[in-house]
Amino acid sequence: xxxxxxQTHTDCSSLATPYECLLHWAESRPDDVYLKQIRHRxxxxxxxxxxxxxxQRLVSALHKLNLKPEDRIAVISKNCAEWFICDLAIMLGGFxxxxxxxxxxxxxxxxxxTHSECKAAFIGKLDDMAAxxxxxxxxxxxxxxxxxxxxxxxxxxHYNQLIHDHPPTAYKPxxxxxxxxxxxxxxxxxxxxxxxxxxxxxxxxxxxxxxxxIGIRNHDRLFSYLPLAHITERVYIFGSSIFSGVQTAFPESxxxxxxxxxxxxxxxxxxxxxxxTLFQQRILDxxxxxxxxxxxxxxxxxxxxxxKVAHALGxxxxxxxxxxxAPVSPDLLLWYxxxxxxxxxxxxxxxxxxxxxxxxxxxxxxxxxVGLAGPxxxxxxxxEGEVLVQSQGLFTGxxxxxxxxxxxxxxxxxxxxxxxxxxxxxxxxxxxxRKNDTFKTAKGKFVSPVPIEKKLYQAxxxxxxxLIGLGLPGPILLVVPHNIPHFDKARYERSARRxxxxxxxxxxxxxxxxxxxxxxxxxxxxxxxxxxxxxxKRHLLEKQYHQLGLNWPKDKLVVWEDxxxxxxxxx
Numbered sequence: 351x352x353x354x355x356x357q358t359h360t361d362c363s364s365l366a367t368p369y370e371c372l373l374h375w376a377e378s379r380p381d382d383v384y385l386k387q388i389r390h391r392x393x394x395x396x397x398x399x400x401x402x403x404x405x406q407r408l409v410s411a412l413h414k415l416n417l418k419p420e421d422r423i424a425v426i427s428k429n430c431a432e433w434f435i436c437d438l439a440i441m442l443g444g445f446x447x448x449x450x451x452x453x454x455x456x457x458x459x460x461x462x463x464t465h466s467e468c469k470a471a472f473i474g475k476l477d478d479m480a481a482x483x484x485x486x487x488x489x490x491x492x493x494x495x496x497x498x499x500x501x502x503x504x505x506x507x508h509y510n511q512l513i514h515d516h517p518p519t520a521y522k523p524x525x526x527x528x529x530x531x532x533x534x535x536x537x538x539x540x541x542x543x544x545x546x547x548x549x550x551x552x553x554x555x556x557x558x559x560x561x562x563x564i565g566i567r568n569h570d571r572l573f574s575y576l577p578l579a580h581i582t583e584r585v586y587i588f589g590s591s592i593f594s595g596v597q598t599a600f601p602e603s604x605x606x607x608x609x610x611x612x613x614x615x616x617x618x619x620x621x622x623x624x625x626x627t628l629f630q631q632r633i634l635d636x637x638x639x640x641x642x643x644x645x646x647x648x649x650x651x652x653x654x655x656x657x658k659v660a661h662a663l664g665x666x667x668x669x670x671x672x673x674x675x676a677p678v679s680p681d682l683l684l685w686y687x688x689x690x691x692x693x694x695x696x697x698x699x700x701x702x703x704x705x706x707x708x709x710x711x712x713x714x715x716x717x718x719x720v721g722l723a724g725p726x727x728x729x730x731x732x733x734e735g736e737v738l739v740q741s742q743g744l745f746t747g748x749x750x751x752x753x754x755x756x757x758x759x760x761x762x763x764x765x766x767x768x769x770x771x772x773x774x775x776x777x778x779x780x781x782x783x784r785k786n787d788t789f790k791t792a793k794g795k796f797v798s799p800v801p802i803e804k805k806l807y808q809a810x811x812x813x814x815x816x817l818i819g820l821g822l823p824g825p826i827l828l829v830v831p832h833n834i835p836h837f838d839k840a841r842y843e844r845s846a847r848r849x850x851x852x853x854x855x856x857x858x859x860x861x862x863x864x865x866x867x868x869x870x871x872x873x874x875x876x877x878x879x880x881x882x883x884x885x886x887k888r889h890l891l892e893k894q895y896h897q898l899g900l901n902w903p904k905d906k907l908v909v910w911e912d913x914x915x916x917x918x919x920x921x
Contacts (some may be wrong), residue, residue: 427474527551611664
């Protein structure tokens with residue numbers, strides 16, 4: 351489906367792979383800038399011809415290092431121009447890419463490299479090189495190549511030197527639709543990551559459908575910062591950029607992120623709920639909600655504020671804003687809508703190339719849903735409420751795990767998503783929760799936490815929260831309070847009591863929240879509670895706070911973790 355009035359690139363419509371698109375653009379638009387990497391507060395640019403030249407030189411280097419077609423090659427780095435180039439080189443050389451999150455711990459990195467049988471790894475921008483360095487020390491046979499960043503660890507070879515020392519290859523692999531392009535490991539919210547096998551045909555189909563649905567224009571600009579090891583960024587940003595020939599920029603660092611966005615002014619920008627929430631907090635720290643709400647009621651001032659907010663976030667040129675990867679509060683999306691920023695919620699998973707539903711074109715009345723099935727996608731709800739998906743853009747199975755593959759792909763080709771959902775009369779999908787998130791309390795009653803968490807997010811201003819209750823007398827709410835200046839604990843606790851009392855009235859007796867724990871330390875990727883895509887690992891919190899839940903004080907609704915003493919141990 352083409353959106354009326356949108357100019358789209360059709361030049362690559364007959365090409366099946368990203369590297370074929372690259373060679374096409376390098377021939378038809380050699381001097382057009384494709385990639386823009388910010389270094390030392392300035393753009394370092396790469397034309398299509400330069401990207402193709404670097405990729406082809408890398409292929410020569412990899413072949414010289416005795417790597418053979420279908421060998422697995424990892425990429426461990428934060429987003430950067432070289433990430434795109436390495437990915438294209440791996441495809442162009444006939445290899446299989448294994449992207450690994452740059453924030454992954456030592457065990458995860460080692461598992462992904464070992465399980466996928468990687469022969470080489472490109473290693474680049476890292477916030478902390480300790481985990482990767484330890485893995486490299488234990489894998490002397492792994493060919494390691496450092497990307498040109500100071501934060502990359504010491505490796506056997508250097509990216510720039512390989513490009514300098516080797517000529518462009520003339521090698522061109524032949525891939526079929528079912529040929530293996532990449533092994534992408536799921537983020538592991540419930541345990542060991544699984545390696546989803548992604549084909550060239552599935553990738554190309556998903557990117558084309560998405561690009562046509564959104565209507566990619568030839569003057570669009572993309573900004574790549576969400577982890578490229580995650581399928582959303584790989585399809586929505588990398589895929590769209592190379593199939594449509596769209597200019598893409600990369601940030602210099604987390605500290606300069608907002609300024610980096612402003613430098614590029616992307617026209618298409620996607621993020622995750624956690625970051626949209628942090629942007630909201632940044633705005634509310636500048637202008638309190640009550641004052642903001644009052645000013646937005648005045649037409650002239652509303653226009654001025656909307657422009658200032660969009661400029662402050664670097665989104666003043668954005669025509670499509672997206673949100674996905676985790677559940678988001680409808681109130682948050684409506685809050686942005688009131689500021690003139692229409693955020694399209696999308697839903698998908700690694701196994702469906704992140705392309706299943708979108709609320710696009712944006713419909714305010716459908717905020718709270720994850721949108722309609724994208725063109726070419728069919729949805730249905732199984733008897734037990736699980737959402738099933740069918741399309742040409744499905745993965746081909748889990749690497750070395752046929753049993754897990756059989757558990758999620760039905761005999762007639764439907765993907766069992768593990769999400770519980772419902773379709774409204776217009777075909778818009780609402781996600782109610784995850785099958786695996788449902789827990790049974792000590793009373794033998796099942797509780798689905800996600801709908802309750804959504805209610806709580808709408809009613810309160812918290813950074814993160816998670817409802818647990820497996821084997822407990824009743825559900826316990828874990829809350830990470832916002833980092834608010836001049837924080838008043840007593841006032842915050844009174845607000846929490848009021849919100850819980852209101853929410854509990856809407857819940858069945860076995861669902862009602864028995865206690866609220868104000869968590870001392872924020873959850874993060876570094877402490878293992880969040881996945882690299884900022885999803886909460888509920889099973890870890892269940893384990894960590896189980897003992898406290900069993901021994902919850904009868905006379906307290908709210909407990910502050912930093913006030914718990916040795917006389918009140920838990921966990």
